[in-house]
Amino acid sequence: MAELRFRDDAALEQPAVTLDSFLTQSNATAVRLESDEDARLLIPHLDRLALVEVAFPKFRDGRGYSSARILREAGYTGELRAAGDVLVDQIAFMRRCGFDSFVPDVPLDAEAVEASLNFYGQVYQGAADAGVPVWKLRHG
Amino acid sequence: MYKYDQYDQAIVDARVAEFGDQVRRRLAGDMTEDQFKPLRLMNGLYLQLHAYMLRVAIPYGTLDSRQMRMLAHIARKYDRDYGHFTTRQNIQYNWIKLEDSPAILADLATVEMHAIQTSGNCIRNISSDQYAGAAADEVADPRPWAELLRQWSTFHPEFSYLPRKFKIAVIASDEDRAAMKLHDIGIQLVERDGKLGAAFYVGGGMGRTPMVAPLIKDFVPIEDYLSYTEACLRVYNRYGRRDNIYKARIKILIHELGAAEYARQVEEEFAHVKTLGIDPPAAELERISAFFAPPAYDAGAPDSVDRSDPDFAVWLDQNVKVHKQPGYAIVNISLKPVGGIPGDASSAQIDVMADLAERYSFDELRVTHAQNIVLPHVAKRDLYAMWQALTEADLAAANLDLISDIIACPGLDYCSLANARSIPVAQKIAQRFADLDRQRTLGELKLKISGCINACGHHHAGHIGILGVDRKGTENYQLLLGGSGAEDTSLGKITGPGFDEDGVVDAIERVTDKYLELRDTGERFLDTYRRVGFDPFKEAIYG
Numbered sequence: 001m002a003e004l005r006f007r008d009d010a011a012l013e014q015p016a017v018t019l020d021s022f023l024t025q026s027n028a029t030a031v032r033l034e035s036d037e038d039a040r041l042l043i044p045h046l047d048r049l050a051l052v053e054v055a056f057p058k059f060r061d062g063r064g065y066s067s068a069r070i071l072r073e074a075g076y077t078g079e080l081r082a083a084g085d086v087l088v089d090q091i092a093f094m095r096r097c098g099f100d101s102f103v104p105d106v107p108l109d110a111e112a113v114e115a116s117l118n119f120y121g122q123v124y125q126g127a128a129d130a131g132v133p134v135w136k137l138r139h140g
Numbered sequence: 141m142y143k144y145d146q147y148d149q150a151i152v153d154a155r156v157a158e159f160g161d162q163v164r165r166r167l168a169g170d171m172t173e174d175q176f177k178p179l180r181l182m183n184g185l186y187l188q189l190h191a192y193m194l195r196v197a198i199p200y201g202t203l204d205s206r207q208m209r210m211l212a213h214i215a216r217k218y219d220r221d222y223g224h225f226t227t228r229q230n231i232q233y234n235w236i237k238l239e240d241s242p243a244i245l246a247d248l249a250t251v252e253m254h255a256i257q258t259s260g261n262c263i264r265n266i267s268s269d270q271y272a273g274a275a276a277d278e279v280a281d282p283r284p285w286a287e288l289l290r291q292w293s294t295f296h297p298e299f300s301y302l303p304r305k306f307k308i309a310v311i312a313s314d315e316d317r318a319a320m321k322l323h324d325i326g327i328q329l330v331e332r333d334g335k336l337g338a339a340f341y342v343g344g345g346m347g348r349t350p351m352v353a354p355l356i357k358d359f360v361p362i363e364d365y366l367s368y369t370e371a372c373l374r375v376y377n378r379y380g381r382r383d384n385i386y387k388a389r390i391k392i393l394i395h396e397l398g399a400a401e402y403a404r405q406v407e408e409e410f411a412h413v414k415t416l417g418i419d420p421p422a423a424e425l426e427r428i429s430a431f432f433a434p435p436a437y438d439a440g441a442p443d444s445v446d447r448s449d450p451d452f453a454v455w456l457d458q459n460v461k462v463h464k465q466p467g468y469a470i471v472n473i474s475l476k477p478v479g480g481i482p483g484d485a486s487s488a489q490i491d492v493m494a495d496l497a498e499r500y501s502f503d504e505l506r507v508t509h510a511q512n513i514v515l516p517h518v519a520k521r522d523l524y525a526m527w528q529a530l531t532e533a534d535l536a537a538a539n540l541d542l543i544s545d546i547i548a549c550p551g552l553d554y555c556s557l558a559n560a561r562s563i564p565v566a567q568k569i570a571q572r573f574a575d576l577d578r579q580r581t582l583g584e585l586k587l588k589i590s591g592c593i594n595a596c597g598h599h600h601a602g603h604i605g606i607l608g609v610d611r612k613g614t615e616n617y618q619l620l621l622g623g624s625g626a627e628d629t630s631l632g633k634i635t636g637p638g639f640d641e642d643g644v645v646d647a648i649e650r651v652t653d654k655y656l657e658l659r660d661t662g663e664r665f666l667d668t669y670r671r672v673g674f675d676p677f678k679e680a681i682y683g
Contacts, residue, residue, distance in 0.1 A: 013188065020219035035382070036382075051554075058382075059178070059301070060178070060301060060382070061301070062260065062261075062298075062299075062300070062302060062303075062377060063300025063377060063378060063381045063382070063578070065297065065298045065299075065300075065301065066298055066374055066377045066378050067378075069298055069374075069593060072414065073412070087175070087178075087231050089178075089179055090301075092297075093295075093297040093300055093301075094297075095300075097297050097298055098427075103612070114156065115161065116158075116662070119154045119155075119157060119158040120154045120158075120295070121150060121154070122150050122151050122154075123295070124151070124290075124291045124292060124295065124296075125292050125296055125297075126417060126418055127297045127298065128414065133153075133420070134147040134148075134291070135291075135420035135421070135424040135596050136420075137147065138145070138147070138424065138427065139421055139423045139427075
């Protein structure tokens, strides 16, 4: 069960399998992507995926941010979970990259998360969320 | 000068509030130093040997007098009355108290300034040509393009936890005054068939493994500028090494993959990224460009200068450069007086420079990567009065690009990474060559000093470079020859065994003596070195 979930649908109970297993098993619907694994390998299989869990072994390892955007840009709409060394002050960036659930190694303070998501009302660039870049606001 | 609108201001104000909250949590003990470190680093706050250091962003090195005065105010109120201009065209303060840092950021925000992304493994402050908008040889003003990158890269959600820090420079001239090919991405605006585009050089850098960036694409149509940059970054973020911080820069990735393969992958990524609508419409560039419109020059300004004061004439010849507008000139203010600390300026001097910019340079200043200040648009008829005011403030050193115009990192006097001091070596070299006639006889000679292998003092790119190392507990200085950060970018070569502090000064003198003996008419030191090679100098040094 995710610590923090920004989705309305029911959480998936099926455990996530490794990328290798997923690519060879036709019935798995949840996969875990390690930080050095290529998210693009999942693109042909998005229609049968309900959960992708992206590993953050260290908060400094930011490969997962790209993995998330690649999946969202390819049209993935299922649950996208960040798991591991996920810290309060990263949640906003992760949300922008398309993550919608979080399983941090160390539980996060809900109030601090809420505050961190509300500091910024504007964004400079488009990403995988609904944020509208300010250049669009400027020029309609 | 770019001016914030409500959106820019709201984002910077939000950062002030956010960082204030983070510092409060840290001071209250709700956060450990380990947890706080990445957050303060995202705000340019480092813990050095003796105190916190705060680095303030000066986007593409451009600022106005109001902002410059704020920098003086911060030096006076929160530091020890001086600031240090850096090779990244920023300013840093060496004696900051953590509890003051939110107030400093709040003060900065009142003049549209911040410390966002001046450290951390993210896209750092965008650097550019200090003569932008004034140089006759540019195909366009690079600053609007640098500003576009500033906005695009600010709090970029995907690229805030890159493998390592990431530096981008944008220039628009064939003459490179920004060491563009020694950046992670160096962009040169170019024209082809009457259309503006950008040449992308990717994977340059200094540090312990210096590399000159290879050309990845010779012409990116300007409407694809941000998408192509995003594609360059995404390929790096996906593949860049995380296992070893010394191998995590993009230069290592490109070296290992090969420039052609990297370029192929960027092209593939770009084909996808371009469909995302990342590039703003032309109207946004027009909006930004309007802020950089040429100032209201006096078309009748006289183009001649009275050179009758000989000291003024020396300064004029050395520090004043050609402007594209007749009757105007580009003034370089050297922050390298003999015996001084390269790049340092007192609050009083910063105020003087602000006043002069307001009075004589259409309210504009630039910081250069060589740690000097530029007043970009000065009427020639004002040059003498300006020189007198600079002299009064001890800001009229006539040594631009001469041997005493030294780039030096803070070194072991401040920095926790350093192995050796840089500042005393710079001071001793400047004192040895204090005679300005002697310096002028030597001509252009770019000397650069780093106090450790991280190369913040650009020693690889010095015509003469010095690298401070720790040898069995004592400071030792290696000498390098033949580097260049200009359009003829090259990396210096280590001469041989290192020296102590006085020894390295002696060795430099043997090199310059040899140069005077070998040079042909009109040759700079670097030209002679390239013509005759390394050996004559090595022999002169070691006998």
